[in-house]
Amino acid sequence: MSIDIDPLRETDGITVTDHIENTQFEVYTDRPVDPRPRPESDHYFPVDASVAVETGSIEIPRVAVVETRAGDGTLLTHGDCYAMPDGRYHVGINPAPTKLYFAFESGFSVSTTDRTTRIDLDTPGTVALGFRSLHQTPAGTITTPTDPESLMDAVSLLGSALQTTSPERSFPTLRGHPPLVEPGEEFSVPERVEPVDSGVRIVVPPEYRYLYPVVSLAYYFAAEVVPGDEPRIEGNGWTYPLEPGFEARTAEVLRQSFHMDCLVRTEGFYPVDLHERETTDLDLDWGRLYDLPLAERLGEYLDVPFETVEPELPQWTLTTDVRPDPKNVEMLPFVAGELSIVRSPETVTPADEEGGVGVGFLRASDDGAPATTNVPTGPNRPVPATSAVDAFDERDFVRGGASAEAAPDADPVRGADASADRGAVAAEADFVRPEPVDTVEHAWVGDGVPLDANKATLDAYHRRLEAGQVEQSRISVLVVCNDEQMREEGDVADLYGLRDMVQFDIEVRHDLDRVEMRDALASDVDFLHYIGHVDDRGMQCADSYLDLTDEDLEIGVSAFLLNACQSYQQGEALVHRGSRGGIVTLSDVANSPATKLGRIIARLMNSGFNLRTALHVAKRELITGNQYIVVGDGGTTICQSRSGGAIVVDLNGDPDENSEIETKIYPNGSHGIGSLSRINLESSNTNHYVPSKILTCHVSNSELKDFCDLELFPVFADGELRWSDDYSVN
Template identity: 85%
Template sequence: MSIDIDPLREADGITVTDHIENTQFEVYTDRPVDPRPRPESDHYFPVDAGVAVETGSIEIPRVAVVETRAGDGTLLTHGDCYTMPDGTYHVGINPAPTKLYLSFESGFSVSTTDRTTRIDLDTPGSVALGFRSLHQTPAGTITTPTDPESLMDAVSLLGSALQTTSPERSFPTLRGHPPLIEPGEEFRVPDRVEPVEGGIRIVVPPEYRYLYPVVSLAYYFAAEVVPGDAPRIEGNGWTYPLEPGFEARTAAVLRQSFHMDCLVRTEGFYPVDLHERETTDLDLDWGRLYDLPLAERLGEYLDVPFEAVEPELPQWTLTTDVRPDPENVEMLPFVAGELSVVRSPETVTPVDDDEGVGVGFFGGADRSAPQATRREIPADGVELDGGEFVRGGASAGAASARTTRGAGASADRGAVSAQSEFVRPEPVDTVEHAWVGDGVPLDANKATLDAYHRRLEAGQVEQSRISVLVVCNDEQMREEGDVADLYGLRDMVQFDIEVRHDLSREEMRDALASDVDFLHYIGHVDDRGMQCAESYLDLTDEELEIGVSAFLLNACQSYQQGEALVHRGSRGGIVTLSDVANSPATTLGRIIARLMNSGFNLRTALHVAKRELITGQQYTVVGDGGTTICQSRSGSVVVLDISNRSSDSWELTAEMFPNGPYGKGSLTKINMSGETGNHYIPTKIFIKSVQKINLRVSLNLRQYQFLLTMN
C-alpha cells in the first residue's frame, strides 16, 4: 500500500505518509486515537486507504476549503467557516498532500485560524477518514510501428486516460496519465486501454511534423487522429481548419477550449464563484454548453473567434519542441499529459555566436575550449577582471568526451552525446520551454525519456522525511553553503539537511549514491569533472551508482556532469552552460533553495530565478523539469509582487503556477481580507489596494510559500 496511517507520538491524531508522492502530513484530533482499517465504500469518492477513529474534532495544519456533500453525494456547501445541522455527510478537505475525505453522522462546524482548518462535531463519535494519493500512472503501454499512420492509431488512444468527457476534465485529477507508447513491429493495445467516444476527429497529413503538434489535442479531446490532406478538426456537422499557421492555430484551440471548459464547469458538480467566469466578456449560455456532448460543445467553443477569447487567457505554462523524428515517439504521452503546446521544428539554428552567453566547450563537436580561454584552475578558482572568480574553467588538456550509462538507465533512452552541439530553439510565449531531440538547447529544458519514466516509478521509500545534501567543495564559496538555512523552513514537511565540505573523490561517489532527494553542489566543474578535495570525479567517464533524485550543480559548465546524473538515475536538475561568476552564482543558489523548499518544480524555479537575476540565462534544466522535492503548503506555488502605493496601502500581484498534482485547471484562492473569489491555475491575481495591517498579518502568518519581490 502506498499510504501509511499511524498514530502520532507527541500529539493526538494520526500521521499520513504517501510513499509515492513522498509527502507526509498530520491530522489532529481532540483525544488519543487508535485508527482502525475501514473499507473504501465508506466514502463517496474513491480512496486508497481508510481508517476510522473516535473523536470530536478533526484539524489539519493548513488553511483549506471544506466541501460538504449529503449522504447521496449531493453537494451542499463549501467554504472555510460554516455550520451544518444533524445529518450524514461526506466531507472533502482541499488542498492537502493527499486527497482527504471524511464521513460521519453528526452536525458540525467548520472554522479556520491563521494556519489551521478545523471541523468540530456536535456529537463526538466514529469518523471515517479516507486518503487517495495524487499520483497518476498509465493504464498500460501501447506497442506500435513508428511510421506516422500507425502512430496515429496510438495517439488516438491517449484520451483513454480521461475519466470524463465533461468540462470537469479540466480538473487535473479527472484527466489521468495517458498510456505509454513504445516502438514495436506490431500494433498492440493492453486490455485496460479502451478508447473514449468523444465524437471528434483530427485530420492531419501523415507526417511527424503534423502529427506531433496535435498530441495534446488528441489527449484532451479523446479524439481520433486520421490521415488527410488539409489539417482540420471535425465534429458532428462542423469542421475547423488548422491552417494557415498550423502550429499556432493548434495551440490556440488548446488554450481556448481549456479556458472555456473551466468557465462552463461551474454549471456542474462544482458551482463555485470563479473570477474568470465573473469577468469574462463572452456572452454564452453556459448552462446549455455544459449539457452538450463533447463534440457539440467544442464546435460551439470554436465558433467564438480566438481574438475574442485571447485577452482573457492566462499565460500558458509549457511549450515543448519535439523534433519530427521517429526516435521521439515515446515522449509523446508525457508531453500530452502535461497539456503542453507542441511544436515540431524541422530545422534548428545552431549556435555559432552565443551572443555573450558563453557556452564554453560545448560549442561544437570538439569538446575542447578555444585556446584563448583554456586555463588551469588554481585551488581557489579562476579570477576574472576586477577580482571576481568563476567556478571552473577548461584544463590545458581536454579530456576525452565519453558518455556512459549506469545500470539503472535504459540503453536506448535519450542520452545526449558529449559531441552534441548547442541549438537555439525559437522563442516561446509560455512560462516554461522544453526540448525533445538532438542538441543542447539554449534557454530550454533538455527533456529525456529516462527522467520522465522515473516520474512514474512508485518505489517505496524508507523514510518520510525530505533529505537535502549541500556539498561545498571550495573555501571561497562557503557563503552559499548557508543555503542550508533556507531548506526545511516548513511546518508540515520534515527535512533532514546535511552540509558537507571538501569531499574527496570517494566521499563524493558515496554522496552521489546516497538516497538523497536534493543535492545542492557548490564548487568547481571543468572538463575533468567535479572538483573534489584531492582530484576530480568525472561522471561521464566513471561507472557510478546514483541515488540522488534531483540536484543543482552550481558550478561552471556543469551541463554534462548533470546530464550524466540524469542518465544514471536522477530525475532532473539545474546545471550551467558556461562559466559562472561566484557572486551571482551564490545569489542564484539561494533563490533556487528558497523556491525548491517552497515546492516549486525545477523549470518554474529557474524561470522565476531568471526574472530576478540576469545571469540566470547561463543556467538550464536537464531531465524532468517537473521534478519537485516537496509539495507547496498552499497547494499551488505562488510568487508575490508587492508595490508600495502610499503610507498604508500596497498593491499586490499573486502569480500562481501549476505544479505537481495541482496542475492546470486546479482551483485556488488567495487568503487575504476582502478576497473571496476562486481562480483557476495558472493565474495572476491583482489586488489594487491592500491595507498595510492586512498585508503584514498575511505575510507573518506564512500562508504562502513564495518568492517575495517588494518594489
C-alpha cells in the same frame, strides 16, 4: 502502500506521508488517537489508504473549503463556516497534499481561522479518514510501428485516460495519465486502454511535423487522429481549419477550449464564483453548453473568434519543442499529459557564440506568466498567501580558461581550470537555440543542448511514474561543498527546512574524496545541492576527479543542483543513471552570482517550486540565470508548497499606503492546469483557475503583513527579489 499514517508524538493527531509525491501534513484531534485500518469502501470517492480514529474534532492547519455530501454522495453544501444536523456524511477537504476525506455519523460544524480549518462533531465518535495520492499512472503501454499513420492510431488512444468527457475534465484529477507508447513491429493495445467515442476527429497529413503538434489536442478531446491533406478538426456537422499558421492555430484551440471548459464547468457539480467567468464577456447559454456532448460543445466554442477571448486567457505554462523524428514517439504521452503547447521544428538553429550572444552571455528572460487545488471538489482557498537584474561586470563572465593568477581581481569561476582553452561545455556538445516561446516554461525534446529551455529526457519522465516504497518519511537534502572559497554558499543548508508541517533531514558535508562522493551520489537523497568545481575531468573531489559520464555509478539522488562550471554533462549523466532531474550550467559561472543563484534556488525548492519554475523565477533576478538549464523532468519537486501551487508576488504602489498585489500562480506537481485557486486576502473573494495572474488593489499594510506571514514565497518589490518571511511592512 504509498501512504503512511502515524500518530503524532508531541500533540494529538496523525501525520500523513505520501511517499510518491514527497508530501507530508498533519491532522489534529482533540484527544490522543490510535489509527486503525478501515475498508476503503468507507468512502464515497476512491482512496489509497483508510484509517479510523475516535475523536470529537478534526483540525487541519490550513484554510480550506469543506465539501459535504450525504451518505449516497449527493452534494449538500460547501464552504468554510457552516453547521449540519445529525446524519451520515462524506466530507472532503480542499486543498490538501493528498485527497482527504472523512466519513462519520453525527451533526457537525465547520469553522476557520486565518490558519486552520476545524470540524467539531456534535457527538464524539468514530471518524474514518481516507487518503488518495494525487499521483497518476498510465493504464498500460501501446506498442506501435513508428510510421506516421500507425502512430496516429496510438495518438488516438491518448484520451482513453480521461475520466470524463464533460467540462470537469479540465480539473487535473479527472484527466488521468495517457497510456505510454513504445516502438514495435506490430500495433498492440492493452485491454485496459479503451477508446473514447467523443465524436471529435483531427485530420492532419501523415507527417511527424503535423502529428506531434496535435497530441495535446488528441488527448484533451479524446479525438481520433486520421490522415488527410487539409489540417482540420471535425465534429458532428462542423469543421475547423488548422491552416494557415498550423502550430499557432493548434495552440489557440487548446487554450481557448480549455478556458471555456473551466467557465462552463461552474454549471455542473462544482458551482463556484469564478473570476474568469465574470470577466469573459460572452453572451452564451452556459448551462446548455454544459449539457452538450463534447463534440457539439467544442464546435460552439470554436465558433467564438479567438480574438474575442484572447484578452482573458492566462499565459500558458509550457511549450515543448519535439523534433519531428520517430525516436521521439515515446515522449508524446508525457507531453500530452502536461497539456503542453507542442511545436515540431524541422530545422535547428545552432547557437551563435559570436558577438557576445552565445553561451555565457544571454539576456535575462522577461517574466511572463504562478495557492491552488487540483481537485474537482469545490472552491479552494489555499492558506498561504495563495526585474531587475544584477549589474553586469565583465570580469564575472569568464568563458573557461581564466584563472585567479591570470585575473587576480576577477570573481573566481567554478571550474577546476583543467586546460587553458576549454570551452563553455565539452567540445562534442551541440548547442541549439530554440525559437522563443510565449509560455512561462519551455522544454526541448531531441538532439542538442537547448539554450534557455529544459532538456527533457525519456528516462526522467519514466521515473516520474515510479511508485516504489521509500523507507524514510522525512525529506532529505544533502549539501556538498568541495571548495574552501565557496563555503558562503554552503550556508544554504539554513534555507532548507524553513517550513512548518514538513520534516527535513539536512546534512552538510565538505571536501569529499572520490569514494565519499560516490557514496553520497548513491544515497537515498531527495535533493543534492553541489557546490564546487566541474571540468572535462568530472566533479572535483578532495583527492581527484569523479567523472559521472565514465564511472559505473549507482545513483540514488532524486533531484539536484550542480552549481559549478560546465556541469551540463555531469548532470545529464546523473539523469541517465537514475535521477529525475536537476539544474546545471552551460558555461563557466563566476562564484558571486553562482552563490546568489544557489541561495535563490534553495529557497524556491524549499517552498515547493518545481525545477523549471524555480529557474524561471531565478532568471528574473539574475542575468546569469541564463547560463543554467534544467535537465530531465523539469516538473520535479522535493516537497509541496503549503497551498499546493507555486506563488510569486509582485508588489506595486507606495508601501506606506495601500499596495497593489499581483499574485502569479503556477501549476505545480499534482496541482496542475485547471486547479482552482483563491488567495487569502479579504479584498479578493473570487476563485481563479490555474494558471492565474490575480491583481488585488488597495491592500492595507496590516493585510499585506498577514498575507506574507501565511507562507514562504518570493516577493518582487520594486523589481528586487525579497521573501515573504523577511519582507518588512511598515
